[in-house]
Amino acid sequence: MSTRLAKGGRLIDRSTRAEFMFNGKRLSGHQGDTLASALLANDQMLVGRSFKYHRPRGIMAAGPEEPNALVNLGHGDRVEPNQRSTTTELFPGLVAQSQNHWPSLEFDVGVVNSYVSRFLPAGFYYKTFMQPRAAWKHLFEPVIRQSAGLGPAPKSPDPDRYEYVYGFCDVLIIGGGIAGLQAALTAGQAGKRVMLIEQTPHWGGRAVVDGDVVEDEPAEDWVKSAIDALATMKNVTLRTRCMGAGVYDHGYVLANERVADHSPGDGRPKQRLWRIRAGHIITATGAIERPLSFAGNDIPGVMLAGALRDYLVNYGVSLGDRTVIVTNNDDAYLTAIALAEAGLAVPAILDARTEVTGDLPERARALDIRIEAGRAVARVKGGKRVTGVEVCLQAGEGAVLEEIVCDAVAMSGGWSPVVHLWSHCGGKLTWSDHISAFIPDTTRPPITHDGSPMVTVVGAAAGIYRTDDIITSSGVVENTSPVPPVWVMPQGAPVALRSKMWLDYQNDVKVSDVQLAAREGYESVEHTKRYTTLGMATDQGKLSNINGLGVLSDALGEDIPRVGTTTFRPPYTPVTIGALTGEARGELFQPLRRTPMHDWHEANGVYWEPVGHWRRPYCYPRNGETHAQAVHREVLNTREKLGLLDASTLGKIIVKGPDAGRFLDMMYTNMMSTLPVGKCRYGLMCDEQGFLSDDGVVARIDEETWLCHTTSGGADRIHGWMEDWLQCEWWDWKVYTANVTEQYAQVAVVGPNARKLLEKLGGMDVSKEALPFMQWADGTLGGFAVRVYRISFSGELSYEIAIRASHGAAFWEMLHKQGAEFGAMAYGTECLHIMRAEKGFIMIGDETDGTVTPLDLGLSWAISKKKTDFLGKRGMERSHLADPDRWKLVGLETLDGSVIPDGAYAVVDGVNANGQRNVEGRVTSTYYSPTLKRGIAMGLIKHGPDRMGEVVTFNKVDGGTIAAKIVDAVFFDKAGEKGNA
């Protein structure tokens, strides 16, 4: 049984007590424990069930590579699925549930999958569940889905907050073991800006666990002095609980700092995401021990030898009383020695190597530990925990030589350098036969923006394990004690054993599965991975990839380097999505652009419409009105009395300079250079393809200055577009542009009473004579300095008044107050849309969709015939754009007065070669007109303008149709008397 020993445990504080709940049981640990060490201290060896066969599983590792011991952590809103208990720090009140079982961890019905496992080999689902066809969707998939997944989905929004922070440094060092600390000391002493991060809460890495000696000092002391020295350097930043998650191009690194994972709800951000731009990156990320593939290597009580040592030394926890060690290398002897020194029994070390020499085996021998060379585990005995091992020859086929009773097995298949961060951005690997692992190929590093190497790897991550080598940075891999390849144990294991050897614990991929994949032609490592799901679990193959690759290579009879490896992708260990999004959620999700009148709208019952990052009032429902009722009221009020529109979002771009006229003649399809000062002109802009992209009224301010209005959504785009041409094509033209959209508030004062209101305010002459249609004037109104444009998008008498943004709210409120007697009422964008449709005015985004030309819309009057060139002119000449059969804009009136559905198409008889119904046009804008009390619409119809009076048929999604007559698009006040009043 696993238990807390009477002494030992360098990381725990035995004077403290931390009570926690696991599967409803109240258990107790100490401060400094991980959840895993605390579970083991309470003899909780069974901690989860595997994904496919629901095999009972125990803790395998002591770090982020743990595949089995995943829990559902927390309760209520703070539930977090799939937390690795090996990296979860224990705190009082922690609540955890094991996963993937029903009804309970101890008794799991899903284990039936295990008994039929021979019917469920790798990829079995590709070969079955095909008949009958509907059964996949309705029968097989639902069953598979229900059994899929690990932890339950959180139900509520995340109550925690996350923050991010930017870091800049010359040297970023990832990993706080001896190699990382030494690199930090060197760089720090050289005066570089250094950042050193370590994923655990502790410095020192493995050396402090293994009792190494560093520069003649115990590692523990050396680490303490190193940290003390670094802490005094102002140019060095130290962070623990901070995991280097991903290396991206040009020295960009993401690191995830677990700020309050161990103190949930204390008000601090749960996690902090560091976005670091580093001049150079040093990875000192160590190595991860590999399991050995023997039958029953997944039974609770089988653990990585290094992890077993971690629990013993760091937490004073023993996995069992009698531990058999099985290994192919010297490192596992450290575990045997540590166990023996702690007074625990080590009945045997089974070493797959035929010759066992070296210092560590000698030390073990000196402790009278029995060492069996050339031996292997034939099978681990036990169900929910280990009861013994059967011993055989490694070179044989598994004939049992003896049986050893034990309650724990410590295994070591050698160590794989953590090369993930080296590889994220293209660093290449090379296979080391010496340690049977991939190591960074220093001749092919990832490069940064200037082509220089971006990452250096030090220490165990480079295959350099000896502390002397690390300190002097002069080591070579060959100094490391060798590790021969042992991919299957025993070598000639029959299939009955091979189908009980787990490679990927979480996804239940066995040696036999990889061999099957190879036999079926899934020869590439990527094929095998995807066919068997090897390495695709939440540990991303940290334990399984190399072993799987070894098995695959053997099966194919190829060298490992030729078979290759899968791609390492960020993040190194899974990162909470909340941390990746930072504070940008809810109200802060995206910046919100507000007009100066925003608060007034809010206070007056606005229903908003998002337009880009702006919010525009859609309508202002009153007294329980529906949106449609509100819009109709706003239309009628504006047509009959007086409407006020917040038009501040309208784009406003000043174009100025000696060549401004010439420039605008290129930007617009019309002639703008000839516009007289004081006048306005409606202009169209096309892209180079000849498609309409924006429109708006242009005002000539003075000889050298024009003010161009754009659509609300278009201001930034059009300004960028202008700058593009000025900077990159016509850079010798003398023109400046400025986007002054937010410098002005703008109000449209619209309706028969518009002039009355402005005259009441007083300050400037707004009469028809002084300020005729399509002119503008500067002046004052009610004491405010304003610029008044006599333009109309509604067909009504209308003034658009621009005012300094800071005066916008006051001016707007004054208009309402003073306009009350004239029936002043705010209106929103939908009212605007209806009024412009009643007048047959086009709307960018409704009548246009990026494939419509000005000619399609009957706007030939706005295309200058005099200009030799403008943007889009050549594009329009192409055959498809000049095609006489293009759909053209017309008005549409339904025969029965109803409203054509939005988006309807005009249908004609027959189908095309693909069986699709033939069409001859579509509706572009369709509304109920409160003014005309009937449905009105505009649409693009083939040969439309030549077919006035004809009836066309529009489709409905329910299969029905609706008939409409082709009419002139101007439905209201055709003579334009109201606007010119």
Added chain:
Amino acid sequence: MKPAIEGALRMKRYSVFAIAREALRHHSGWEKAWASPVPKASYDAIIIGAGGHGLATAYYLGKNHGITNVAVIEKGWLGGGNTGRNTTIIRSNYLQDPSAAIYEKARSLYETMSQDLNYNVMFSPRGLVMLAQTHSEVRGYLRTAHANALQGVETQYIGPEKVKELMPIININGPRYPVLGGLWQKRGGTARHDAVAWGYARACSAMGMDIIQQCEVTGVRSDAGRVVGVETTKGFIGTKKLGMVVAGHSGQLAQMAGFRLPIEAVALQALVSEPIKPCMDVVVMANTVHGYLSQSDKGEMVIGGGTDGFNNYTQRGSFHHIEETLRALVETFPMISRLKMLRQWGGIVDMTGDRSPIISKTPLGNCFVNCGWGTGGFKAIPGSGWAMAELMAKGEPGPLAEAFTMDRFKEGRFIDESVAAGVAH
């Protein structure tokens, strides 16, 4: 008897009975899913690229046109490109007629693909919803719904309550982009992406076609305006017809053949979360905020994001796109905040001038190209292969491919799907 049928007979069938039989002998009797032959001196047709599109082209060349003396040449491993690195979404609710036709053809072929190929590709028509979160999107999707009704594509515009019913984890009242509705394609869904490539490869191999992996084309040899064969790392291979179906590397290959394509290669990114118990049965696309989300049969949340704006051949993209995508999804699906990102990756996609694909003849008489699927290639695989096979077999495009020819760029005859998104006013 058609060769395709002969092939199917030669192929050892997969079934539950076969699994039971093999289980009793520890699965020792399974044959290779596809052969790994050495190239012949020449073929009737060579397809460059053993991704989904290339393999599907080969399959339909055999099945529909009886051309089986075919080699599919692949520089890496079959299915190792974008076929194996996309978010597996299948839909056909496109606006423009030519797109709707080819994607619906593809979708309908997915319906029976497992049975046709005797390989379970796990097509799961669990339904797909494109969320409308602005008024212009509402109008765009209403238009699409009307177009689909005429195109034989079954879709429905639904209100926010129905959206919520289909995906209970959604927040339809987000402070910034409340959900106004959605376009629902009930028979849209997902399939197992690798299985599509593997299933086609197995069926092609069974028809006697040669799938030659680890064989890079280094040159295209032509004579008097016609291709005579390809230079490869395994030597020269002659052919009567050549099809280029290589996604991100189309431009490179065209250059070898001496012509240019109107495409640019950019990185498209995706990611998955750790697996959780099922909570999301439909596929959702939120185009305003650029996020796509579905839950795989394994329980992972599969999330697609946007493309980088710069040319890129590295199969990795810039992190800020991931961040923007996740923010958008947390906004719409707040519960995913506590899930963890397990893995992110990128693929190289080729983008054309109108973001629609090219299935076309080329300046070389017997050379044909299929490329430019941009971010939407997986869902098109069977339809694309069907149309490309017809083009290669007959030398002229059939109705499915007709609109996707290269000359459309000269004529200005675009197939622009972005128009449904609308432009803010």
Added chain:
Amino acid sequence: MLTLQCPYCGVQADETELAPGHEAHLKRFSVGSSDEEFEGYMFARKNPKGVHFERWRHAYGCGKWFLAARDTNTLEVFGTYSAQSTEPPADLVAKIKQKRPDWEGYK
């Protein structure tokens, strides 16, 4: 996550400050050009796997467009220069040639 140095303000700008603008040094064809010329101007792109000359705008910085030479396969940036250039500067071309001897050169 690229960084490029803006040649106007000298800032080593993060990708998030920049807006990409695709291939540089395109010749504009307009009225009077053939269909082929116009199509080439609009759509034909070199799209190389390797050295690429491209446009960027320091959009959230000084607002200026500039040009860059970048390897699309390694993302190495060889240099940036003024947008008011009809072709890459000779010293930049020489530098690239030195680093990429197999490069066919700017044409």
